[in-house]
Amino acid sequence: MKKTFLLIKTVAIFILFFQTNAFSQSKNLPKKDSVKLTNSVKGKSLTKKGKTELSLFGSMNLSNQQIDDKNLDGSFNYLFDEVNSNSYQSGYSGGFRIDRITKKNRQVGMVLSINRVIAGNYYINKHTVAPFFENFTHHKADNQFTTVSLATHIKPLLIKGIKHQLHLVLGPSFDYRISDYSSNSLVNSTGRTAFVNGDIGAEFDNNGYYILFTHYKYGQEIFNTNIPVRLSRIEVGISIKVKDLF
Amino acid sequence: MKSIYIVSIVSLLAFSSIIVGCQKETASSKTDLTSEMLADKIWYLNFVQQGSVTNTYLSSNTYYIKFLSNKTTEDSDGLVGTYSISETGGKLQINVNAKTTNSNTITYTHAIETIGDKKLVLSYTPTGQTNKITLSYSSK
Numbered sequence: 375m376k377k378t379f380l381l382i383k384t385v386a387i388f389i390l391f392f393q394t395n396a397f398s399q400s401k402n403l404p405k406k407d408s409v410k411l412t413n414s415v416k417g418k419s420l421t422k423k424g425k426t427e428l429s430l431f432g433s434m435n436l437s438n439q440q441i442d443d444k445n446l447d448g449s450f451n452y453l454f455d456e457v458n459s460n461s462y463q464s465g466y467s468g469g470f471r472i473d474r475i476t477k478k479n480r481q482v483g484m485v486l487s488i489n490r491v492i493a494g495n496y497y498i499n500k501h502t503v504a505p506f507f508e509n510f511t512h513h514k515a516d517n518q519f520t521t522v523s524l525a526t527h528i529k530p531l532l533i534k535g536i537k538h539q540l541h542l543v544l545g546p547s548f549d550y551r552i553s554d555y556s557s558n559s560l561v562n563s564t565g566r567t568a569f570v571n572g573d574i575g576a577e578f579d580n581n582g583y584y585i586l587f588t589h590y591k592y593g594q595e596i597f598n599t600n601i602p603v604r605l606s607r608i609e610v611g612i613s614i615k616v617k618d619l620f
Numbered sequence: 621m622k623s624i625y626i627v628s629i630v631s632l633l634a635f636s637s638i639i640v641g642c643q644k645e646t647a648s649s650k651t652d653l654t655s656e657m658l659a660d661k662i663w664y665l666n667f668v669q670q671g672s673v674t675n676t677y678l679s680s681n682t683y684y685i686k687f688l689s690n691k692t693t694e695d696s697d698g699l700v701g702t703y704s705i706s707e708t709g710g711k712l713q714i715n716v717n718a719k720t721t722n723s724n725t726i727t728y729t730h731a732i733e734t735i736g737d738k739k740l741v742l743s744y745t746p747t748g749q750t751n752k753i754t755l756s757y758s759s760k
Contacts, residue, residue, distance in 0.1 A: 447710070448733070448734050449650060449654075449712055449732065449734060449735065450653065450657075450734065450735060450736060451734045451735065451736035451739055452736055452737070453736065453737075453738060453739070503733065503734060503739075503741055503756070505667070505669070505674055506666065506667050506669075506739075506741060506754075506756035507739050507756070507758075510734075510736065510739070557652065557653050557656060558653065561649070561650055561653045
C-alpha cells in the first residue's frame with residue numbers, strides 16, 4: 375500500500391512538473407511564437423535544439439536471469455529441473471520518457487518506468503549429494519518481480535528520411551526492485567535488489583506521431599554479491615507524446 | 621538547457637524517494653524456511669550411509685517420519701512427540717523429543733545437511749562412534 379502510494383506520488387510529481395514547466399515555457403514566449411510552437415509540436419519529430427518532449431510509453435519485455443549460486447552453503451536444495459527454465463519469459467513496462475536535442479545537436483533521452491519482470495531462470499551450477507541425489511541448486515530466485523527504473527540514453531541518428539528517423543540507443547540504466555520477496559529468495563539475499571544495466575537498441579520515429587523502439591538491457595545485480603545475478607531483457611514498445619494524447 | 625537539469629533533478633529525486641521509501645525487507649531466517657519445507661509432509665527413508673557403506677531403502681515399506689506444522693512428529697516405528705528446528709554455528713538441526721509405544725522418552729538431534737521441498741539429508745554421529753551416519757529422505 376505504501377509502495378503504491380509512493381508510485382502514485384511520483385507520477386503526480388512528474389505530471390505536475392511538466393504541466394508547470396510547459397505552461398511557464400509558453401508564457402515566456404511572445405504570443406506569435408507560442409502559437410507557432412503549439413502548431414509545430416503535434417505530429418512532428420523532435421528537431422528543435424533545446425526542446426524537451428515528454429512521452430508516455432508501454433512495452434512488452436522478454437527476460438532471462440542467470441544465477442550463480444557457487445558461493446552459497448548447502449543448506450537448501452531445489453531440484454534443477456523444477457526451477458531451471460533457460461528461456462525468455464514475457465513481462466511488461468510502462469512509464470515516461472523525456473527526449474531532448476542538445477545544443478550540440480545530440481538527441482538524448484531519460485526514461486522513468488515501472489517494469490513487471492517475468493524472467494526465465496538459468497542456474498549456472500548443478501550440485502550433487504552423492505550418492506543420494508543430484509542436479510539441484512542452493513538458491514531459488516524469484517522469477518517475477520517489479521522494478522522501478524531510471525535510464526539515460528544518447529540517441530545518435532542512424533537514418534534520416536523525409537518523415538522517418540531511425541536512432542541508435544545507447545546508455546546506462548538502473549533498476550530497483552520494489553516488490554516483495556519470497557522466503558526462498560530472501561533467505562540468501564540482503565533484502566534489496568538492484569541492477570545496473572547497459573542498454574543498446576534502436577528507435578523508429580514515425581514523423582513524431584509515435585516512436586517504435588526495441589532495447590536490449592544487460593544488467594548486473596549489485597546488492598547481493600554472494601549470488602551474482604545477471605538479467606537480460608529485450609523490450610519492444612511504443613512511445614507517444616503526452617501533448618498528442620491529452 | 622536549464623529545464624533539462626530541472627527535469628533530471630526532479631526525476632532523480634522521485635526515483636530516490638521510491639528507493640528510500642521502500643522499506644528494507646528483513647531477511648527471512650533459515651529456520652523459518654526449513655520449517656516451511658519440512659512441515660506437513662511424510663519423509664520416506666531412501667538411503668542410509670555409514671562410512672563407505674550405503675544401504676538403499678526404496679521400497680514402499682521403508683521407514684518414514686512425519687513432521688507437522690503444529691511442531692509434532694510421528695514415525696513408522698511408533699514414536700510420537702514434538703520437534704524443533706535450530707541453527708548452531710550456521711548449521712541447521714532438527715531436535716526431536718518423542719515417546720515410544722512403551723512410553724519411553726527418546727530425544728535426538730540430527731544435523732540437516734540439505735533440505736528442499738522433496739529431498740532431505742540428515743546426519744548424526746552415534747555416541748561412542750566416529751563414523752557419521754547420513755540419512756537421505758524424499759517426500760511424496
